[in-house]
Amino acid sequence: MGYLLLTGAIAAEVAGTTAMKYSAGFTRLAPSLVTVTGYLVAFFLLAQTLKTIEVGTAYAIWAGIGTAAIAAIGMVFLGEAVSAVKLAGVVLVIAGVVLLNMGGAH
Template identity: 60%
Template sequence: MPYVLLACAIGTDVAATCALKYSVGLTRLWPSVITVAGYVLSFYLFALALKSMSVGTAYAIWSGVGTATIAAIGVLFMGESMTAAKAVGIALVIGGVVLLNLGGVAH
């Protein structure tokens, strides 16, 4: 269950960040409302996930997957360029999250 909550926290964080782009500096009402509501919901879901997950692992997954997803959305839907450096950076973020999870298996 904590991973489902974490996945939902990541999803709402990504949605809020996309809305932030369209809020034009929080000057457009509905994208701004979606941004604030999305971040509040994201933090709430993240807090629930932390009840039964280690904070280091959960935060690494939350920030890493969110960062990689937003970078991909930027390239695919918002006209941002994909450079070799950006691709390597995304791969390193994903690799770091995987490594943290593998390192957290031992009790």
């Protein structure tokens, strides 16, 4: 159940961060509300996750996967530059999450 909650927390954080791009510095109401709601849901679900998953592991997965997802969304959908260095960074973040799961999540 913990990993299901963590997946929801990651999705809410990614949605909130993506909406923040469209909020124009919190001057547009709808994307601003999506941003605030996304972060509230993300932190609530992350807090629930911590009942069953160690804080270091949960937070690292949440932050790492969220960062990789936002980087990918930026490159694929928002026209951000794609480079070998950025792609390598995303791969390293994902590798780090895999290693955390293999070494400390159980």
